[in-house]
Amino acid sequence: MSLLERAPAPPPAGTGPGLAARAARRRSPWRGAAVTVVVVVTLLPMVPVVLWAVAGAWRYPDLLPPDLSTRGLRLLTSDGVLGALGTSVLVSTSVATLACLVGLPAGRALGLHRFRGRRAVQFLLLAPIIVPPLAVTLGLQVFFVRYGLSDTITGVVLVQLVPTVPYAASLLAAAHADLDVDHEKAARVLGAGPVQTLVHVTLPLLRPALVTAFLLSFLISWSEYVLTLLVGGGRVTTLPLLLFSAIESSDRTAAAALGLLVVLPPVLLVLALTRVAGRDVAWMGVSRA
Incomplete structure (x- = not known):
């Protein structure tokens, strides 16, 4: 035939x-x-x-x-607001990137391997979510002050990893549990090294989960107020800090204008990354066909 x-x-x-x-x-x-x-x-x-x-x-x-009135719109172009916008973008992007970098190996270990104490590791990973972040931050505050991380952007980025890494690791663990490792084995048989296998095989297969983990971590960091205020000490000014300040001062025009500015970048980021990642973005770990 x-x-x-x-x-x-x-x-x-x-x-x-x-x-x-x-x-x-x-x-x-x-x-x-x-x-x-x-x-x-x-x-x-x-x-x-x-x-x-x-x-x-x-x-x-x-x-x-x-x-x-154009007072609210003029406020958005002031140096203070633009500086807070830049700080928010820097902090949230750094937090989301680091959360994915930490969550990727953690998710692989939890999703692909069965080992003694795995349940305990999962519980410890979720502990920062179960325990109020404020209590965790108060305990970390001594460490940040001792090592000069208080009132710095670096300290704010590190403390915001506390609520974001558990979500990123959990999403990536679920993605690794569904990962077909035969693709990785085939790549190694064909002569690909560990880095080539990671870049050309594993990461493309995990792209929907990675995009979801990045988005979720970015959004958590973008709207974070308490942790930023405690560790940043008011010197690291982000948009949520300005927004809450306007609300406390009963300036509704300023609060509304800042509220729109807080909402817009995450919406644009979600639309952009969804378009880049395609239709198979895993929303909260569920693939969209």
Whole structure:
């Protein structure tokens, strides 16, 4: 029998499992409604924030602000806010990167290997999540002061690894548990070294989980307030610190403008990384087909 005789006939145009799945999704009457409800519930609370950011004066019983002002928008371009924005980006990016670097080998050990004390290691890994971070930070504060890490960006980055590494390691452990190690074995048989296998085989297979771990760690760090205030001592100023300061001073225009600035970068990052990683991004450890 020839190769042509053995080859299966291609499916007719317009058929196949992919088209059937898309047709099933289109036939679902609740899919569009559910997406619409989620979008409305998510965006509706932002409407008053946007209005307050451009409101000059807005008092009851006015439904809309009668006067508009650019004070909130001008605040976003001030040196203090731009500096806090840069610090937030630096801290959150550093924390997310380090959390993935620490979580990758930890996740591999927990996901692929069975060893005595594994449950205890998992519990200790999740301890910073179970125990209030404030209590952990108060214990670490002595260490940071002794080694000159208090009131520094380095100290803030290190302390924010406490709540982020457990999430990153847990996500990557779940990804490693589903990893087909035969691909790595095949690469080594073909002559690939450990680094080549990691770069060209393992990391591409773990890309959805890595993107999810990076995003989650970035978002946790981006919105962190208490740990930054305790270790940074008010000298390391991030956007959440400015936002809470505006809220405490009852400056609603400034708080609304800063709130929009706090929300925008994470949304853009999620959209960008989702586009780069493709449709198979693992949201909270669940792959999206």
